[in-house]
């Protein structure tokens with residue numbers, strides 16, 4: 001017993017009803033569950049939007065208690081090629097389904113297979129069509145060969161909105177009896193970009209620090225907090241170079257951020273500054289230049305300090 005619970009597993013939905021967003025997929029699956037039969041499927045979508053989760057919920061609803069015997073998850077990319085995958089599929093398919101007509105094989109990261117391997121996979125899908133249904137998971141459906149796509153019901157999973165992410169995170173917050181401020185959830189959403197796995201991990205890491213605030217979230221994400229970077233920029237814009245420099249050192253040393261993180265956040269902030277348009281363009285160009293120098297091995301504090309001097313004259 002490690003005693004550490006991983007929230008991404010603890011709060012993974014077990015019923016289709018609990019899946020957030022993806023209504024278009026869930027509704028179709030419900031109909032098929034009722035009929036007791038499903039087609040081969042392709043779930044396309046970015047990381048952490050529910051591809052694996054939906055497949056697991058489907059298996060539970062189709063098979064009830066026996067779901068584990070009738071469902072196999074295989075990763076296409078971490079095996080030594082399609083032959084291993086086919087071997088495993090064969091072994092699994094050979095055993096009779098338990099209380100059902102077919103089993104389900106969930107093939108993660110199918111788009112990492114080469115076109116040749118996908119052709120082999122297509123033949124495998126066909127030869128086991130009597131006893132197996134395949135659910136392929138992929139980031140991009142365009143990387144799946146046409147003969148497979150045409151044999152599957154293709155579902156494009158949607159990205160998570162801020163509201164979706166909040167709904168999910170609030171389940172965890174309630175379940176764990178946590179306190180989190182609204183801005184912290186916003187920060188988590190912005191950093192995770194709608195990947196609920198990443199969002200959950202940020203929440204858990206931040207909670208482990210004892211509090212969930214934008215500051216703790218940025219800290220565990222090792223990302224520059226936009227408000228800190230903006231403060232540094234504004235100090236420079238108003239000519240307070242020494243203070244801007246202090247803020248920079250706080251970010252680099254006390255917060256342990258990399259120069260790259262800070263520059264990236266400066267880049268994001270520049271376009272929203274209240275300065276003349278042509279100065280913005282100038283600064284964007286400078287930022288590019290200094291990012292390049294950093295990549296060439298320039299020292300972080302010296303380079304960003306030099307970059308800050310360009311902000312001193314950018315107000316007018």
Ligand SMILES: Nc1ncnc2c1ncn2[C@@H]1O[C@H](COP(=O)(O)OP(=O)(O)OP(=O)(O)O)[C@@H](O)[C@H]1O
Nearest residue numbers: 008011012019020047048049050051052053196197
């Ligand atoms: N639509 C969703 N509804 C509820 N929870 C979700 C949803 N999408 C993702 N999650 C949560 O995020 C985590 C990862 O989800 P999941 O494994 O389904 O992602 P995925 O789409 O398969 O991503 P990957 O491409 O990385 O495999 C799980 O903890 C799950 O509970």
Ligand SMILES: [Mg+2]
Nearest residue numbers: 051052108137
């Ligand atoms: Mg997955």
